[in-house]
Amino acid sequence: MTLVPSAEYLVRVRLGIAYDGTGFSGWAKQPALRTVQGVLEEALDTIYHRHGPAPTLVVAGRTDAGVHATGQVAHLDLTLAQAARLAPEALARRINGVLGSTSDVVVTSSARADPHFDARFSATWRRYEYRLADASTERNPLERTFTAAYAGSLDAALMHAAAQSLLGLRDFASFCKPREGATTIRSLQSFTWQRDDEGVLVSRLQADAFCHSMVRALVGACVGVGEGRFDTSELVSLSDALERTSAFKVMPARGLILREVGYPEASGFADRALQTRAKRT
Structure with a gap:
């Protein structure tokens, strides 16, 4: 075209x-x-x-x-x-x-x-939302198709701090599935975590663009911090390594929603x- x-x-x-x-x-x-x-x-x-x-x-x-x-x-x-x-x-x-x-x-x-x-x-930016119900959240079966589930309890404050440590223009190769000839440099403009009124963990992410699986990998990295598997400084080191890692998971697709494009x-x-x-x- x-x-x-x-x-x-x-x-x-x-x-x-x-x-x-x-x-x-x-x-x-x-x-x-x-x-x-x-x-x-x-x-x-x-x-x-x-x-x-x-x-x-x-x-x-x-x-x-x-x-x-x-x-x-x-x-x-x-x-x-x-x-x-x-x-x-x-x-x-x-x-x-x-x-x-x-x-x-x-x-x-x-x-x-x-x-x-x-x-x-x-487009100058894309905004996504990820919804995650952990063990402290009362499950709502009407929301099961757009809210991922997590069996353990997560610390929202630690997850938010982890998200803040990843902001800015950087190479997100640690969070992207590589594609030949494509760059993994992105500007992550905002990345937050908080619980909604029902206790569901809601993340909101905005970047100039996201590469393949990047949002769900970023969410998985914050889950690793929220469950105490590693801390924010270790997450930054994993990010700086610029290679895919098994230290955190790519989270399920059903919790992810494309909310807006600017x-x-x-x-x-x-x-x-x-x-x-x-x-x-």
């Missing part, structure tokens, strides 16, 4: 998306597997199949299997014929009609976007996309 729609693709559309990730094998379309992208692009094909090839989606965060979202963002490009078929502002309602009223994925908004807007590369003003879309592409390659 080009950064700016070509003469043949003149209408860029931004979508807001929410989904329960339990029944999906992640975001990205994969043969013979049910994915969020696959389900949405099938709906788009139903809507536009008489008006040329179905649009494809570019997404802000390619979530893993079982990860949820309330604030996912994607974009697609329409031909003039497709745009004439249905106004961009009406596309969310039409997709949801195709998916049905009990669908586990919902398009929350649709609007015509600036041609320089890129859902993935124009973007600059429209005048900054193109520059931000170029900067991000340069950093990621």
